Amino acid sequence: MKKDLIASALLLAVAAAYYVATVRIPVSTLADEVGPHGLPKVLAIALAVVAVGLGVRALIAKRPVTVPETAANDDDPEATxxxxxxxxxxxxxxxxxxxxxxxxxxxxxxxxxxxxxxxxxxxxxxxxxxxxxxxxxxxxxxxxxxxxxxxxxxx
Amino acid sequence: MEDFLLAVSLLFTTPLIAVAIAGLVWGILGGALPGISPSISMALLLPFTYTLDPMSAIVLLATAYIGAEYGGSIPAILIRTPGTNAAAATVIDGYEMRRQGKGGEALGISLWSGFIGSMFGLAMLVLLTEPLSQLALAFRPTSYFALGVLGLSVIASLSGKSLLKGAAAAILGLMVATIGTDPISGVGRFTFGSPDLLEGVAPIFVMVGLFAVSELMTHSGIAAHAIDQKETIRVRLPSLAMMNRLKRSQIIGSIIGTFEGLMPGAGGSIASFLSYNEAKRWSKHPEEFGKGSPEGVAAPEASNNTVASTALIPLLSFGIPGSNSAAVLLGGLLIHGLLPGPRLFEENTEVILGLYMGSFVAIVAMLVAGILILPLCVWLVNRPRPYLSGFIFALVLSGVYTVHVTLFDVGIVLVAGLFGYAMRFFGFPFLPAVLGVVLGELVESNYRRSLVLSGGDNAIFLEDPIAVGFLIVAVLFVVLALVGEWRSAARLRKGVKA
Known part of the structure; x- marks a missing residue:
């Protein structure tokens, strides 16, 4: 769960940085109603919401509730x-x-x-x-x- | 008939046979190396496809996929380590047969069943793809937007342990897709003044970084498994009596493989385990399963080889990749400016016929190559991992440079590798991110075009029955995944309490 909390914080940071960059997108006279910053703003907000959800879930989970790994994955050591x-x-x-x-x-x-x-x-x-x-x-x-x-x- | 003659003529007028066999051999070798999945084998080939004509490029990638599915069974049977995820079910009886001194026979059954499954899958691919793609002739921007949303909703079934993590990965992928020139207004987004980013980040770089570089990073310093070279192992194809015995399990594997290939996100691993279970249920010798049953090898191998072809059906018809390997193949199509759908069949008939014929050549050649190439696979698996890592890294960086002939792209791949490693470390799935990168432009540009057509009225999406259909299916995908996640979490809680 600690990993999920760290992941949540990292995602929030990415969402914030992306939002700041979105605000700096120049406005074009050719832009449509949604504009070049429309989707990026939605994505930044969506990522922030998901990050918060992940963090909250990690905080309230008393026990880690995850589907067990397969045997193949269990045997698979990973580098630090x-x-x-x-x-x-x-x-x-x-x-x-x-x-x-x-x-x-x-x-x-x-x-x-x-x-x-x-x-x-x-x-x-x-x-x-x-x-x-x-x-x-x-x-x-x-x-x-x-x-x-x-x-x-x-x- | 005209198409058939054209397909046959391609065999003699193009380097189709050589390319198909090259892809097949590459795939078998890649699949045989534990840790190198079919998608990684294909991703490593992607940069090479730049120098090829579109038909050869697609054939090279598709035949590598076919080869990798068989190659994965080699270490599964010999060292109890599946070369690919889809070969995990093969380990159960394949390795048991090897322990009983029937390793060559198990490899032969795997090869023969892979041949049957691949042929069945190819037949399905030829029969189903074009009729399905005809649906897309009626598509409008609203339909394409809804199709993109449907593709993204696949994320729900691909997210594995956490829907939230799948959603986050998809959003990150969509964010990458927004880098570059805006498709409607032409304004540069997130380019930070770099001309190299004006065209955006090509999906190929994301895939190579996520799949190949992160794999090398994850297994850095980890000792590899080795195959005992003192014992000579030769592939022994099954006798006629054995072929007869395997028929039932191969049919089960092929049918399940067809459905799983068509289902976005299902993939070869699920198909293999389902086939194994069903083959056991319908077998005359269910007691042998788990103790070295030939049918226990045949069913999963027929199944995952069927998936290698049928997974291409939704990809070629609608441009929706349902697996990592299909996403890499989509990357190959996009590199050459080929857009999946009915126009692909009309405007690039040669590419499609070449794909069918190349796959046929590769499947037939697999019977011979599978036998001849085994010593090379054993040799390769036994090479010290430090050298393999060095050579694979060199291949990745050299290949990536060839795409735009700039070291900037090398940097992008390394950054994608870093992201891939972080995603693995924190347990985020890759495919939603890849889907986000691939489908991002399709979703955004068609949504905005639709609104331009309607004068900003979102109700336009409800006026298009195709769009409504896709959106309903997309919602169903998400709801079903949510229910599944809730159920598995509840089951686990119940287990913990008990």
Whole structure:
């Protein structure tokens, strides 16, 4: 239930931020009766109402009343939030790396970074697999499919 | 007859066969990897479809769906870990057969039943889709608005444990759909001065982020299951006597799969468990269920493979995706400017015929590919997860970049991944959010167009019988879901008191 309370607070924050952004939508002379801000305002209010409902339900529930999880879900362990965010962080670093270094070097760093982060011990084998993988992707996208990939400032 | 000849000619004049087999193989491999659902397998393919012609793109996605449903049964039978949710029912007797040294036989039954179910589903798809889509010829903006509302009401049956959470997810999806240029006045909304956001956020980015990136995040650092490679496992197709025995359970699975595919939100998992139960009820050997019954493998596999085709019927007829995989396929259609409905059949006959023929090719090829590809699946499942994660992430980021050739899109996908992770963490379902993103523009623009036509009078919706019908069904969906949620909560309270 604690999770539901946190979710409720987060949703309220999103609803408030979205409403503020809605108010800033410019008014157009071409606008119809509903206007470009009509639906967004309804959505912001609806989200706030749902968030409050979720919070109230979490507060008044004496016991967690939920349908039991399936056996498959019970057996499925999940990463901690910090660990999961770390992985996303490595993915986010790909953007500046690709912009500066270019596609292949950035991809080598991405595969290498994730492999090490996910538990592989540092070794030349890991480096080799990262280089091989990046080359494979370059061959697939750039050479075979003819799709451009980030050029990079340095390479 | 003319359409049939055109469909056959597509086999020789287009790369249809190669694309269908590529999609099938990709789907089987993706389905065999625990954690990579059919929708994720398809979402990973989406960026590639940009470089393909519309027909090849849709065939690639649809055949990946077909392959993934079979692929999911491989780890279900070999390591008691369903590769897809729909294969969960296959675990019960499939893994038991494997423990009894009949793993190859179980895989053969799964493959054969998948073939039967897929063929049945394809026949239903061909027979039902176009007649249903003809209804849409009478649609007006009011009908399209009501259709969008009906699509959104599906959320009620997709919300799982909490209708409130489903509603919140749908609203978040609708909010994403409002980003970009307003469809009526042309004013920029929530673009924050960024030209990259003027066209809005493409559903493809939301899907890839929600399904693929959040999956990688959720399982970061978690050890994967492995298949014992010392023992050689070969697929053994059932004998004629066994085929005869499996007939009843396959028919049950196919019929239930058809209905569940047509029902928005039902999906392969429900169909599989329902089929398993019904097959047991109608079986001559019900006592064998749970102890390695071949029928216990056949029924759910026939069922979830039927759903892979029949789930496309409401999607192609009306543009209403009833499952994650169907939503990804809708994303593929939209990427190529193809709008579901009767016009799709009239203006893009080749795409539809190609889809039918490509699915047929994939289903037939599945019998061979399913046998040949097993060692590759076993090898892939046994790769260290750190490498798999690295390669899948690389595939996601490379593929997304190809869509508009900008790193901005990569950022959007990562943000969608973050949202997806948060939604998983707090127990919010994905599909309502995806439906919100996909249907948002349809609902808003048609509502406003209707009001422009009526001079601001909302009664216009009551003057359109189709709109009224859709709205009534939408209300029924929500009411039924509310009653269901109330009942399950009451049952649980009763259980806790007892």
């Amino acid at each position: 939030p910090l660990r999961a965010l770390g992985l996303l962080g490595i993915g986010a670093l790909y953007m500046p790396a690709a912009w500066i270094l270019g596609y292949v070097p950035a991809l080598i760093l991405l595969i290498l970074g994730i492999a090490l982060y996910e538990g592989m011990r540092p070794s030349w084998r890991v480096v080799g697999i990262a280089i091989g993988g990046a080359t494979l992707f370059w061959l697939l996208f750039v050479v075979l499919l003819g799709v451009p990939q980030p050029a990079g400032l340095l390479f």
